[in-house]
Amino acid sequence: MTITGKVALVTGGGRGIGRAIALRLADDGAAIALVDTNEQNMEAVAAEIRERGRKATTFQADVSSRQQVYDAVDHAESALGGFDIMVNNAGIAQVQPLSEVTENEVSTILGVNLEGVLWGIQAAATKFQERKQPGKIINASSIAGHDGFAMLGVYCATKFAVRALTQSAAKEYASDGITVNSYCPGVVGTDMWVEIDERFAELTGAPKGATYEKFVEGIALGRAQTPEDVAGFVSYLAGPDSDYMTGQSPMIDGGLVYR
Numbered sequence: 111m112t113i114t115g116k117v118a119l120v121t122g123g124g125r126g127i128g129r130a131i132a133l134r135l136a137d138d139g140a141a142i143a144l145v146d147t148n149e150q151n152m153e154a155v156a157a158e159i160r161e162r163g164r165k166a167t168t169f170q171a172d173v174s175s176r177q178q179v180y181d182a183v184d185h186a187e188s189a190l191g192g193f194d195i196m197v198n199n200a201g202i203a204q205v206q207p208l209s210e211v212t213e214n215e216v217s218t219i220l221g222v223n224l225e226g227v228l229w230g231i232q233a234a235a236t237k238f239q240e241r242k243q244p245g246k247i248i249n250a251s252s253i254a255g256h257d258g259f260a261m262l263g264v265y266c267a268t269k270f271a272v273r274a275l276t277q278s279a280a281k282e283y284a285s286d287g288i289t290v291n292s293y294c295p296g297v298v299g300t301d302m303w304v305e306i307d308e309r310f311a312e313l314t315g316a317p318k319g320a321t322y323e324k325f326v327e328g329i330a331l332g333r334a335q336t337p338e339d340v341a342g343f344v345s346y347l348a349g350p351d352s353d354y355m356t357g358q359s360p361m362i363d364g365g366l367v368y369r
């Protein structure tokens with residue numbers, strides 16, 4: 111119960127890693143604001159949180175819209191009576207050879223994975239400063255933010271960029287008592303990986319499941335990551351034990367990429 115009484119906002123909280131983070135932070139004692147484009151999924155997660163005896167609210171928003179992200183932060187504060195932790199988790203993957211990627215594809219993924227995190231950082235820091243309180247900003251990068259993978263080039267570029275934003279924001283906001291860190295998962299069994307695997311199958315002719323299994327085979331600990339594995343690390347980043355950590359983007363990947 112390390113964050114009892116705190117308010118946490120989780121973008122992309124409707125499924126996968128975001129859902130696991132929201133449930134874990136609720137178990138840690140926080141009230142949760144869920145933000146996602148998918149209202150139905152969010153409501154289901156909110157119901158799970160309430161069943162655990164915690165407060166939850168939902169706000170449908172597209173994180174690529176600066177205004178919608180600011181509105182989501184305002185909603186979290188007004189609905190839950192405070193604002194302490196911002197988890198910029200929402201993101202999309204994109205499997206495409208660099209020679210074939212289109213302008214529309216680039217602008218779409220930059221909008222969500224880069225701009226969405228930037229607006230989340232900006233809106234959260236602004237709210238913490240308005241409230242004259244410290245805060246935690248936690249961003250979703252990836253092992254793809256440390257290594258460039260074939261067929262995932264623009265996705266990797268966005269995750270490298272999240273690391274840069276994390277470092278710059280940490281330096282800019284340290285004097286306000288705001289820490290900014292990222293989490294870098296490996297291969298997590300979510301719907302995102304189902305979509306990645308299906309796209310690889312389309313492009314390469316590999317059997318469905320083969321790409322996912324190939325990535326998992328490289329993991330030293332011998333199993334795919336679960337969303338709860340990621341949520342456990344985010345629980346640390348959201349709690350007081352990480353107060354002296356900022357600007358970092360550590361890997362938590364079961365032993366796949368070593369830095």
Ligand SMILES: NC(=O)C1=CN([C@@H]2O[C@H](COP(=O)(O)OP(=O)(O)OC[C@H]3O[C@@H](n4cnc5c(N)ncnc54)[C@H](O)[C@@H]3O)[C@@H](O)[C@H]2O)C=CC1
Nearest residue numbers: 122124125126127146147172173200201250252298300302
């Ligand atoms: N699944 C994996 O293996 C890994 C995932 N990550 C990152 O973790 C984060 C979560 O990934 P997953 O849970 O696997 O993905 P997911 O695709 O299963 O869930 C993503 C959630 O974000 C929401 N979302 C997508 N675009 C949005 C937008 N524009 N505005 C608001 N919500 C939006 C979706 O509706 C969905 O609920 C992403 O940033 C991803 O890049 C990082 C490393 C590995």
Ligand SMILES: CC(=O)C(C)=O
Nearest residue numbers: 203252253254296297
């Ligand atoms: C989706 C993602 O970031 C990886 C590395 O699987």
